[in-house]
Amino acid sequence: MSVYLHDIPLDEAQAKLWEELKQHGWEGLLGKEQIPVDENALDRVLAEPIWAKISSPHYHAAAMDGFAVRAESTSGATVTEPIDLSVDTQAVYLDTGDPIPLWADAVIPIENVEPITEQGSIAEDIRHPQRIRIRAAVVPWQHVRPMGEDIVATQLVLPSGHPLRPVDLGAIAASGQTKIWVARKPRVAVIPTGDELIPVGEAVEAGKIIEFNSIVLAAQIRSYGGEATRFPIVKDRLENIREAVVQAAQTHDLVLVNAGSSAGSEDYTARVIESLGYVFVHGVAVRPGHPVVLGMVRRQNTEEDDRPYVLVVGVPGYPVSAALTNEIFIRPIIERWLGKPPSPAPTLSAVMTKKITSPGGDDDYVRVVVGRVGERVCAAPLSRGAGVITSLVQADGIVIIPRGIQGLEAGEVVKVQLYRPLEDIERTILAIGSHDVGLDVLAQFLAQRQRRLVSANVGSLGGLIALRRGEAHFAGSHLLHPESGVYNLPYIRQYLPNRAMVVIGFANRIQGLIVPKGNPQGLKSLADLTREDVRFVNRQSGAGTRILLDYHLKKLGIQPQQIRGYENQEFTHLAVAAAVASGRATCGLGIAAAAQALNLDFIPLFSEEYHLVFPKAFYEDKLMTPLFDVLQDSTFRRVIQELPGYEVEPMGKLIAILEAEQN
Numbered sequence: 001m002s003v004y005l006h007d008i009p010l011d012e013a014q015a016k017l018w019e020e021l022k023q024h025g026w027e028g029l030l031g032k033e034q035i036p037v038d039e040n041a042l043d044r045v046l047a048e049p050i051w052a053k054i055s056s057p058h059y060h061a062a063a064m065d066g067f068a069v070r071a072e073s074t075s076g077a078t079v080t081e082p083i084d085l086s087v088d089t090q091a092v093y094l095d096t097g098d099p100i101p102l103w104a105d106a107v108i109p110i111e112n113v114e115p116i117t118e119q120g121s122i123a124e125d126i127r128h129p130q131r132i133r134i135r136a137a138v139v140p141w142q143h144v145r146p147m148g149e150d151i152v153a154t155q156l157v158l159p160s161g162h163p164l165r166p167v168d169l170g171a172i173a174a175s176g177q178t179k180i181w182v183a184r185k186p187r188v189a190v191i192p193t194g195d196e197l198i199p200v201g202e203a204v205e206a207g208k209i210i211e212f213n214s215i216v217l218a219a220q221i222r223s224y225g226g227e228a229t230r231f232p233i234v235k236d237r238l239e240n241i242r243e244a245v246v247q248a249a250q251t252h253d254l255v256l257v258n259a260g261s262s263a264g265s266e267d268y269t270a271r272v273i274e275s276l277g278y279v280f281v282h283g284v285a286v287r288p289g290h291p292v293v294l295g296m297v298r299r300q301n302t303e304e305d306d307r308p309y310v311l312v313v314g315v316p317g318y319p320v321s322a323a324l325t326n327e328i329f330i331r332p333i334i335e336r337w338l339g340k341p342p343s344p345a346p347t348l349s350a351v352m353t354k355k356i357t358s359p360g361g362d363d364d365y366v367r368v369v370v371g372r373v374g375e376r377v378c379a380a381p382l383s384r385g386a387g388v389i390t391s392l393v394q395a396d397g398i399v400i401i402p403r404g405i406q407g408l409e410a411g412e413v414v415k416v417q418l419y420r421p422l423e424d425i426e427r428t429i430l431a432i433g434s435h436d437v438g439l440d441v442l443a444q445f446l447a448q449r450q451r452r453l454v455s456a457n458v459g460s461l462g463g464l465i466a467l468r469r470g471e472a473h474f475a476g477s478h479l480l481h482p483e484s485g486v487y488n489l490p491y492i493r494q495y496l497p498n499r500a501m502v503v504i505g506f507a508n509r510i511q512g513l514i515v516p517k518g519n520p521q522g523l524k525s526l527a528d529l530t531r532e533d534v535r536f537v538n539r540q541s542g543a544g545t546r547i548l549l550d551y552h553l554k555k556l557g558i559q560p561q562q563i564r565g566y567e568n569q570e571f572t573h574l575a576v577a578a579a580v581a582s583g584r585a586t587c588g589l590g591i592a593a594a595a596q597a598l599n600l601d602f603i604p605l606f607s608e609e610y611h612l613v614f615p616k617a618f619y620e621d622k623l624m625t626p627l628f629d630v631l632q633d634s635t636f637r638r639v640i641q642e643l644p645g646y647e648v649e650p651m652g653k654l655i656a657i658l659e660a661e662q663n
Contacts (some may be wrong), residue, residue: 007283007290010328010363017279017311017329019292024296024309026253027336030074045567049444050158051174055598056151059206060582062094063143067132068104069111074137082135084116093127096317099206100144102583107143109136148578151175154196154597155574156440159447165419166219167323167392173200173212174319186226186337188330189248189255190214193234193241193268193319204213213258213322217315226254238268241332245272246641249310253344254333256326257293259317269293269314277309285403286328287362289321294329323392324365345417345584346396348425350379352414353432353456353471357407364403369454370416371473372619378430378458378471381415394454396420396428411469428452429623433463433475434544435572437593438507438640442627445636449626457571460488461542464495464613468469473618476506478544478610482551487511487609489656500616504631505650507610507640511548512596513603514580515587523587523603526552529563532632536565537576537585545573548608549589575596592645604645609656628652 021027051243062068062424069091077083085091092101102106115129116122123129151157157175158168163246178201188562197211203209211233218228229252234244241257248255257269273279273295293314313329315322335342350370358364368379379399382391401408408414418425427450431439435457443453455476458466463475481490492501515523521533526549529536537547553560560566565585570576579585581598595602618624630636631652641648 007285009362010284010286013281013292013294014329014332015285015564017333018127019295020280020294021311021333024308026311028313034261044499049156049447050172050175050177052151052153052157054151054204055148055153055578056174057145057147057149058211060100060147060584061145062096062098062100062107062333063145063149064107064109065096066094066107066109066143068093068094068100069138069144070104071106071138073107074106074134077137079135079222082114082133082403084133085129086132087129091132092463097209098193099209105140105144108132108138109143112136131378133548145586146579146584147582148575150575152578153436158444160442166216166223170212171393173210173215176210183431185649186221186254186334188218188221188228188254188334189231190217190225190228190258191231191234191241191244191248191256192258193236194259195236197233197260197590200516208408210246213315213317213319215539216319216323217256217258217326220323221330221334222409224331226334226337230441236268241268242275245297248299249299249312251338253310254330255297255310255312256315256330257312258315258322267291272294273297273312273314277312278508285362285524286324287359287364288318289316289325289328290362291316291321291323292329309511312352320367323649334455336403345419346422347415347417347493347550348377348422350377350416351471352408352410352412353378353380353466353469354458355408355410356381356401358401358405359523360406362372366399367391368397368399368416369394369430369456370396370418370420370425371428371430372426373430373473374470376426376470377416379414380432380454380471382456396425396454397504418474424452426647427623428454429474430472431455431463431629432458432466432472433477433613434460434478434610436506436509437573437591437597437643438474438610438646441636441639442630445630445633446626449629451623451626453627459540459543459546459571461491461495461521461544461547464491466494467501467613468499469613473621473624474612474614476610477613478509478548478608480544480548480551480608482547482554487622488611488613489658492613492658496615496658498659500660501656502614502616502619503655503658504612504614504619504628504632505609505653505655507651508647508649509591509608509610510604510606510645511545511589511591511608512605512645513587514577514590515600515601515603517601518582519601519603521586525603526556526558530558530589532564533586534564535584535586535589536563537570537574537579538566539589541569542607543571544610545589548606552606593643596644602644609650616657 114133117125118130192214198208214230218230221228270293277297279295284292296309297312314323366402367382397418399414446453460477460479466472477488573590576590577586577594577598592602637648
C-alpha cells in the first residue's frame with residue numbers, strides 16, 4: 001500500500017501550484033491589514049533565558065501508524081518465512097503519537113503487515129485483525145520516538161537578548177512555557193488537527209501532546225507579511241475537519257490544515273479537500289515533509305466572488321516538516337500576494353563537519369549550525385528527526401541535498417541558506433566534543449557578552465578529531481588515559497601531535513550511576529551492572545564517560561558482554577537520564593546534574609576532570625576573550641558550583657601548553 005497518492009519532485013509540485021493559482025485569479029496583489037494581538041511576540045527580544053520546564057515528548061510514542069511489538073518476537077521473519085503475531089497479546093495497533101505499551105519496544109508500520117484472520121484469510125479491518133503476518137524483523141526502538149528525543153527538561157532553549165523567530169515560539173511552547181506575543185494582508189487560516197493535541201498551558205499526560213505547530217505556522221505567516229488566524233484544535237473526525245475548512249474558506253485567502261496529510265487511519269485532509277473541491281498534489285519528494293496536500297476548495301454562497309476557489313494546503317504534522325512546508329510553498333505565495341519581490345535567504349559556502357546520508361529520490365533539507373573556524377566556515381549537522389523542533393531553533397541555516405545525491409562526505413563544501421545574519425556567524429564560537437550541562441550556562445553568559453556558543457555533542461574523542469580537522473574552536477573533553485591516570489593530555493599528543501594546543505580547566509565532576517527515584521534495585525557499584533534485573537544505558541564509543549566506564553570495568557574484571565544494555569548508546573548525560581526516567585533503562589553512568597534535572601537519584605562513584613581544549617591560535621584569538629572573562633566571573637562560577645557534583649577550583653586555570661612536535 002502506498003503511503004502517498006503520488007510522490008512527485010518538488011519543482012513539479014511548485015509548477016502545478018502556480019498554474020492552479022493563476023487559473024483561479026490568485027496570482028496578483030491582494031492588499032494589507034493589521035497583525036492580530038496574539039501574534040505580537042514575533043521579533044520581540046527575550047529579557048530572560050528560556051529553560052525547558054518539561055521534556056518533549058514526555059513518553060515513548062509511536063512514530064508511525066502501525067502495530068507495537070516486542071522486537072525479539074519478530075526475529076527470523078523473512079519474505080519466504082513470515083511470522084504471525086496475535087493481536088492484543090503480541091501486537092497492539094497504535095496511531096502515530098500514541099504511547100507505546102510498557103511491554104513493547106518497536107512499531108511495525110501498518111503498510112508492512114498483512115492483517116489476517118485465525119483461518120489465514122485477509123482481514124477486512126486492517127487495524128483490528130486477529131493476527132498480523134510480517135515478512136521482516138524489526139530492531140528495538142524502531143519507529144519509536146523515545147522520551148526526551150526533542151527536548152529534555154532544564155536544557156537551555158533560548159538565551160536572553162534573542163529576537164524571536166517563528167520556530168522559536170514553537171520551541172518555547174514545547175518546553176512548557178505559556179507566554180507568546182503577536183494592513184490588509186493575505187488572510188491565512190491555520191487549523192490544527194489531532195485527538196492527541198492539547199492547548200498550551202493545559203496539564204500534560206501520557207498520550208497528549210502540547211499543540212504548538214499552529215503557533216509556528218501562524219508566526220511564519222506574520223513574518224512573511226500575512227495575517228494568521230489560529231483555529232481551535234479540531235478532533236480527528238472527517239466531518240469536524242470538513243466543517244472547519246468550510247468555515248475558514250469563507251473568510252480567508254488560504255487555509256492550512258496541520259496534520260492528517262498522510263495516509264494513515266486518521267488522515268482526513270485529502271478526503272476533506274476532495275469533498276469540497278479537488279486535490280492536485282498529494283506527496284512531494286522532499287525530506288522532511290513528504291505528505292504535503294495541495295488542493296482547491298470552492299467557497300459556499302459566493303456566486304459573485306471573482307475568486308470562488310481557495311487554496312487549501314495539508315501541512316505535515318511533524319514540527320520540522322510543518323515549518324519547512326511553509327517556507328517552501330507558502331512564503332513565495334504571500335510575497336507575491338503582497339507585491340513583494342522574492343527574498344531569498346543569504347547563502348555562504350561551508351565545510352561539512354560530519355558525513356551524512358540522504359535518500360537519493362528526495363530533495364533533502366539538512367539543518368546545520370555554522371561558525372567561522374580560522375579561515376574556513378564549518379557547518380555541523382543537527383538532529384535529523386522531523387519531530388525535533390529545537391533543531392530549527394538551534395539551526396543557523398539549511399543545506400539542501402538535491403535528489404539524485406545520496407549524501408555528503410565530511411569535509412565536502414556545501415552552500416548554506418542562512419537563517420541568521422552573517423554578523424551572527426562571525427561572533428559564533430563553535431564547540432564540538434563532550435556534552436556538559438555547564439556549557440548551556442556558559443552559552444547564556446556569553447550571550448550577554450555578544451558571543452554565540454553553539455555546541456555539537458560527539459564525545460570527547462570526536463571533539464579532538466574535530467580539532468584536528470580544523471572544524472571547531474574548542475572541544476570539551478574528559479578522557480582518562482588508563483596507563484598514566486592523566487586526563488586528556490596523552491590523547492591530545494596522540495591525535496594532535498603537529499598542532500600547538502592549550503588546555504584550560506573547567507570543572508571537576510562526579511560521575512556515578514543515574515537510577516530511578518528511591519533506587520528501587522538497591523544499586524551500589526559497577527559490580528551491580530552484571531545483575532540479571534539491571535538494564536544499563538551506555539554512552540557512545542569515544543565518549544569520555546564510556547572510556548571511564550571501560551577503565552573501571554577492566555579493573556573489576558567485568559566484561560562488557562556481562563552487562564545487559566552495554567551496547568545501548570546515548571550522546572549526552574541528559575539523554576542517559578531521560579532513558580532512565582522513561583523506564584527504558586534501570587541505570588546509566590553520568591553526572592549528578594543530569595540526574596537532578598529529571599528528579600532521579602544518583603550514586604556517586606568517581607571524580608573526573610573536564611577540560612576545554614583549544615588550538616593555540618584560537619586560544620589567543622580575541623573572539624575567545626569574553627569566554628575567558630566568563631570563566632573568571634564570580635556569578636558564573638557560583639552557578640556552576642551549585643550544580644550537583646561540580647567543583648570549580650580548576651576553572652579557568654592553565655592546565656598545559658602543548659607545543660607542536662617537530663617532524
